[in-house]
Amino acid sequence: MARRKDIIRLRGENVCGAEADRVPLPHPDVELASAVGVPGEVSNEDVLEAVKLRDGADVLPEQLKAWCAGPLAAVKVPRDVLLTDQPPLTYTHSRPCNHAWGENGAGSRKRLS
Template structure:
């Protein structure tokens, strides 16, 4: 917030989590203080994860924004492939879409059999263009699973494409958890939790969270007579895995029987 005054910031770029924090901090100010603090801010750009329509509206109302821009992409596509335009008008396109397909980029939405679906129909988004990566480092199988021989890259995201080139994220077809714009792979957490001497099996999943987008939850099957709670799990993880990957919720499904 101090930088806004010092640098006279005109654009705020960040993930939905960062924007939620800005809204919270701004809400602590008086209307006059907000007007002064954000006087130079013309618009915000949001990326890294899907931003809710509600948060976007809060940004506009709290900061008095003139514009807001959403972008969509992934590391594998360098990253942005859709982005709202500065001259965009209309609440629906500003709040409900991730913008317009980028230049020199192809996009299509397919069903589970790989057939292109009609505009306005949900399916998996595929991207092709100069922006696509060549492949995963030293992981030929994952590269083949992600990029076809025709160079179409599977995003794993459920998506709707409109006839005028705008896109809307519906959900994810893979189990990736996105917490505050950070990508978290459940298997990595599961394998780590299962190194605990009292844990037999573990299953990681995403929990909806207003601020972070998602938090990490873990369901565990304990060994016979073992007892663990969420504080024990947090203590076990602390300093061993990234802080944003530590589960906030732990559910014991059952204890193993001898």
């Protein structure tokens, strides 16, 4: 079970951030991904997917959203995709640290898509 801070409240559904983290990883251009809940316009939160691309990769946020739409239920597809040089990692640098986005003001980041 995920920790409470990794749960995204989305239109009455509880979305596990770890589930949304794993979906873009098989994409050939994605190195790291981190999903986090940001303040939503319609619901409590929306899903923001922060993605670090591999060197030389050239993919648009819309293409990553379409990639995520395959295995995820429609309500869980990220509303926004943020391309970043480095998503925050845990202290051991072994995996993305989702709740750090909230501490760093992810809700105030510019929407890319």
